[in-house]
Amino acid sequence: MTSSSLYPSLASRLGSVWYRHFRTYTKDIVSNGFPPFMEPLIFLAGMGLGMARYIPNLVEMSYLQFLATGLLMTSSMFTAAFECTFGTFIRLEFDKTYDGMLAAPLTVSDVVLGEALWAGTKGAFFSLAVLIIISAFGIVGFLPALLTPIIGFLNGFLFAAIGLLVTSFVKNINHFNFFFTGLLSPMFMFCGTIFPIANLPAPLRVVAEFLPLTHPVRLGRVAALARGWKPSLLLDLAYVLAVAAVVMYFAVRRLSKRMVK
Amino acid sequence: MANQAIQVERIYKTYADGTAAVNDVSFSVPEGSCFGFLGPNGAGKTTLMKMLFGMVRRDGRAETRVDVMGFDPAFQELPIKHLCGVVPQDDNLDSEVNVGANLFIYSKFYGLPAKEARARIAELLDFMELKEKAKAKVNDLSGGMKRRLVIARALMNRPRLLILDEPTTGLDPQVRQLIWDKVRALKREGVTVLLTTHYMEEAYQIADSIIIMDKGSRVLEGEPHELLAEGIEPWVLEVLDKEGITSCQDGPLSERIRCEVGESRAQFFSDHPESLRDLAAAFPSGRTHLRPTNLEDLFLRSTGRKLNDQQ
Numbered sequence: 001m002t003s004s005s006l007y008p009s010l011a012s013r014l015g016s017v018w019y020r021h022f023r024t025y026t027k028d029i030v031s032n033g034f035p036p037f038m039e040p041l042i043f044l045a046g047m048g049l050g051m052a053r054y055i056p057n058l059v060e061m062s063y064l065q066f067l068a069t070g071l072l073m074t075s076s077m078f079t080a081a082f083e084c085t086f087g088t089f090i091r092l093e094f095d096k097t098y099d100g101m102l103a104a105p106l107t108v109s110d111v112v113l114g115e116a117l118w119a120g121t122k123g124a125f126f127s128l129a130v131l132i133i134i135s136a137f138g139i140v141g142f143l144p145a146l147l148t149p150i151i152g153f154l155n156g157f158l159f160a161a162i163g164l165l166v167t168s169f170v171k172n173i174n175h176f177n178f179f180f181t182g183l184l185s186p187m188f189m190f191c192g193t194i195f196p197i198a199n200l201p202a203p204l205r206v207v208a209e210f211l212p213l214t215h216p217v218r219l220g221r222v223a224a225l226a227r228g229w230k231p232s233l234l235l236d237l238a239y240v241l242a243v244a245a246v247v248m249y250f251a252v253r254r255l256s257k258r259m260v261k
Numbered sequence: 262m263a264n265q266a267i268q269v270e271r272i273y274k275t276y277a278d279g280t281a282a283v284n285d286v287s288f289s290v291p292e293g294s295c296f297g298f299l300g301p302n303g304a305g306k307t308t309l310m311k312m313l314f315g316m317v318r319r320d321g322r323a324e325t326r327v328d329v330m331g332f333d334p335a336f337q338e339l340p341i342k343h344l345c346g347v348v349p350q351d352d353n354l355d356s357e358v359n360v361g362a363n364l365f366i367y368s369k370f371y372g373l374p375a376k377e378a379r380a381r382i383a384e385l386l387d388f389m390e391l392k393e394k395a396k397a398k399v400n401d402l403s404g405g406m407k408r409r410l411v412i413a414r415a416l417m418n419r420p421r422l423l424i425l426d427e428p429t430t431g432l433d434p435q436v437r438q439l440i441w442d443k444v445r446a447l448k449r450e451g452v453t454v455l456l457t458t459h460y461m462e463e464a465y466q467i468a469d470s471i472i473i474m475d476k477g478s479r480v481l482e483g484e485p486h487e488l489l490a491e492g493i494e495p496w497v498l499e500v501l502d503k504e505g506i507t508s509c510q511d512g513p514l515s516e517r518i519r520c521e522v523g524e525s526r527a528q529f530f531s532d533h534p535e536s537l538r539d540l541a542a543a544f545p546s547g548r549t550h551l552r553p554t555n556l557e558d559l560f561l562r563s564t565g566r567k568l569n570d571q572q
Contacts, residue, residue, distance in 0.1 A: 006340040008372030016369035023366055024357040096353040102316055103347035103415070104370035105339050261276060261317050 007105040017106065017114025018121070025122070036079070036129035040071050044137065058196065060228065068134040069221040070193030072148050073155050075130050076123030077213055080156035081184060083119040084163030085176045092167070098259055108256040116160035116248060123156015124149040131224065144226035151223050154240050155216035161248040162212065168254035187213040215239045266292045266422055266453040267313065270326040274308050274319055274477075282308040283319075284477040290470075292421075295444065295454040297468030297485075299461065299556065305477040306457035307350060310424055313455070314341050330421060343371065345422035346415030350430075352407040354399045354414075360386070361395040364414055371418040378417075385413040389443065405436030412440065416447075423447060425456045429463060441466050461556035473556075475564045485556060492559045494519065494530040498537040501526045502548040530554065 008016070025032055048064050055063045091097035101111050128149040135142035166179045187193075190200065191213035197205055208214050215236035222228045267290040274283040283305040290296040298306040311317035313329050315338030327333055332341045355363050361382060368378035386392045389409040394402065402410065408428065415423060425444070429437040444454055444467050458464055464471050465485050473481040473488075481488055489495070500506075505527035509520040518540065519530045531537050534551065541549040 007343040008370075012372040013370070016366075016372070019369050020355070020366045023362060024355050027357045027362075095356075096349070096351045097355070099316075099349050099351065100353040100367075100414075101370065103314065103342065103349060104367060105342040106370055107338065260315065 010110070013106055013110040014114045014117060017101070017111055018118045020101070021115065021118035022121075025118075036075060036126045037133060040068075040075060040130045040133045043071060044068060044134065044139075048137075061225065065139055065225065066196070066221075067194055068130075068137075068139045069224040070217055071134070072127045072130045072152065072224055073213065073217045073220045074188050074193050075126040076152040076156045077159045077184065077187070077216075079126045080119040080123045080159040081163045081180070083122055084115060084160040085167050085170075085179060086173065088115065088164060088167045089170060089173055089176070092259070093173075102259060108259050109252050111259070112164060112252045112255050113248070116157055116164060116251075119160030119163070120153045120157035123159070124153035127152025127155070127220070134224075140224050141226065145224045147223040147226075148220055151216055151220045154237075154244070155213075155220070158212055158216065158240050158244040158247075161244050161251055164251035164255060165247050168251055168258060187211050192217050212240075212243055264292045265289045265328075266294075266330055267296075267455070268326065268328040269313075271322070271324045272309070272312060272319055272327060273322055273325065274305070274312060274317060282477050283312070286472070286474070286477075286479050288472055288479075288482065290453060290455065292453050293448065293451045294469040295448055295456060295467050297456040297458060297464040297471040298474055299458060299464050299471055299560070300474035300480075301459060303476075304474040306474055307426055308477075309474075310426055310455060310457055314338060314345055314347060314424065343418065344420060345424055346418065346420035347424045348408075348411050348415045348426060348428055350426045352404075352411050354407060354410060356399045358399075359395070360391065360397050360399065360402070360410055363399060363410065364417065367414045367417050373418070381417065385416055388416070389413040390439065405432050405439075408432060408436065408440070412443070420452065422453045422455065425454065427457055427459070429458070429460065437463070461560070464556060471556075473560055473563060480563045481559070489554065489556065489559060493554050493562055494532050495553055496531050496534045496537055497552060497554045497558060498529040498531075498541055499526055499550045499552070500529070500541075500544050500548060501550075502544050505529075505544055505548075508543070528558075530558075 044067075047067055052064045052067065057063050058066055098111055102108065131140070131142065131145055131148050134140055135145065163179075166176070170176060190204065190208055191197070191211050192208065193213070197208045197214065200208060218236050219233055219240070222233060269289065270287045272283060272286050273281075275281050286305075286309060288296070298309060300306055308317055312319045313327070313334055315334040319325060319327065319335065327335070329341050330344050334341050355366060358366070364382045364385065365378055368381065373381065386395055389412060391406060391409055391413065394406060399407065399410070412428065423444075428444075429440050432440070441463070448454055454467070456464070456468060468485060470483065471485055471488070472479050481492065483491075506522050509522050509527040509529070515536065517531050517533050517536050521528045521530070529537055529540060537551055541551060
């Protein structure tokens with residue numbers, strides 16, 4: 001900010017919102033940092049040591065590789081979705097955090113967009129955590145896969161936007177169950193994370209193509225294996241960016257009516 | 262005439278559910294003065310204040326004019342927020358981090374460089390007498406300390422306008438005195454202060470001018486001492502006794518005394534304390550109380566009801 005301006009720049013405002021969430025999250029870094037590393041470890045131990053040996057490999061990769069690279073995005077999806085549903089709702093309704101923030105030189109768009117950027121960052125961090133675990137097990141290489149946290153960020157931002165839009169409708173915190181059980185759990189199963197979409201019946205394959213998780217998973221898997229790049233991935237990228245932008249637009253509009261009466 | 266920090270003409274607010282929270286209110290606040298909104302819960306005080314920094318959207322009416330330090334909050338909320346500090350009704354602190362970090366996080370919202378922010382935070386903790394608490398957890402603070410921290414937070418950017426929404430509700434007398442002292446000190450530095458309260462005492466202590474509101478409208482406006490002088494007799498004798506109530510209901514005692522009956526007490530108002538002292542002798546001792554009238558009595562007289570009967 002220059003001394004002549006009337007208020008901080010957009011970048012400074014978004015950065016300050018991001019920083020607020022960063023500080024409150026990293027205050028408990030040990031307990032907050034435990035799940036992103038532990039969960040993939042448990043999942044891979046169970047699936048990899050136990051179940052994967054009963055499952056035949058795919059053409060391009062082992063089943064364990066398929067599963068592990070799917071986990072990169074489900075992990076970032078869940079953390080961003082939690083942050084921008086339960087987290088946002090608690091800040092909105094119980095902690096009244098936004099009343100304090102909106103008294104400072106921030107607009108509702110700054111607060112909401114800054115929050116999504118933070119959730120995207122968490123998504124990147126969670127993807128990175130999974131990458132560290134799966135590369136430690138030798139399932140993928142670490143250095144060639146360093147694009148994955150970036151995909152994790154985009155994925156986190158996408159699900160932050162969706163979470164924020166859902167939150168704008170929710171009046172009772174228990175209603176988030178519909179979102180998590182009704183949308184996120186099916187996506188975890190059917191978006192090419194634990195088995196290829198090609199194995200679905202034709203009509204469901206079409207449905208899967210419309211679901212948001214499918215596209216980041218496809219991008220993340222290629223990024224993690226650092227092979228299999230093809231032009232159609234640009235469509236996946238375009239889907240992520242376009243849906244995130246449109247959903248974010250409506251989330252800001254609706255939350256604005258809720259925060260500023 | 263001093264420059265006006267705030268000028269509001271004919272402002273209205275109707276919420277989505279149809280509640281008319283503010284109904285045709287106008288006022289102006291000179292720079293460096295303290296202006297108070299008084300009234301029971303639901304009178305529209307908070308709504309009115311929130312409209313001044315864009316936290317509540319006012320009704321779009323052609324006759325409405327709002328100017329806050331040269332800006333209109335409907336279109337220019339950021340410059341207003343940059344120039345003002347807000348103490349909301351709830352202490353919405355970040356309980357995850359300590360006192361100092363709460364202030365540091367807030368300094369970022371104003372784009373303060375880290376070094377400047379740290380110096381300012383030390384200054385603010387000192388000013389609000391929280392120096393020893395810099396590393397304390399928010400949840401370990403008493404209610405009064407939390408409140409002081411929220412005030413310190415609002416002062417981060419050296420505001421020209423300080424908005425206090427019920428700053429001392431629920432606090433003990435010592436903390437209230439301390440907060441009032443701090444507000445007076447800020448006023449001496451030229452800060453304009455806007456205050457909502459339902460404590461008459463608070464308005465009397467720190468406000469230069471007040472509006473008494475009820476049901477979204479202005480009931481009375483003026484300087485607190487003048488309002489009292491013009492609006493109500495200076496003395497009241499309260500009688501907590503049946504006899505008092507009957508003697509009041511029996512008719513006027515004298516031309517010098519006016520009386521009103523409540524559910525369990527009678528009040529005798531007069532310009533002449535000696536007449537009231539004579540009257541008190543007629544009732545059982547210990548059941549009477551002679552005191553100067555206050556804004557609450559005035560409020561009761563102006564609205565025909567008690568200050569806090571509408572929660």
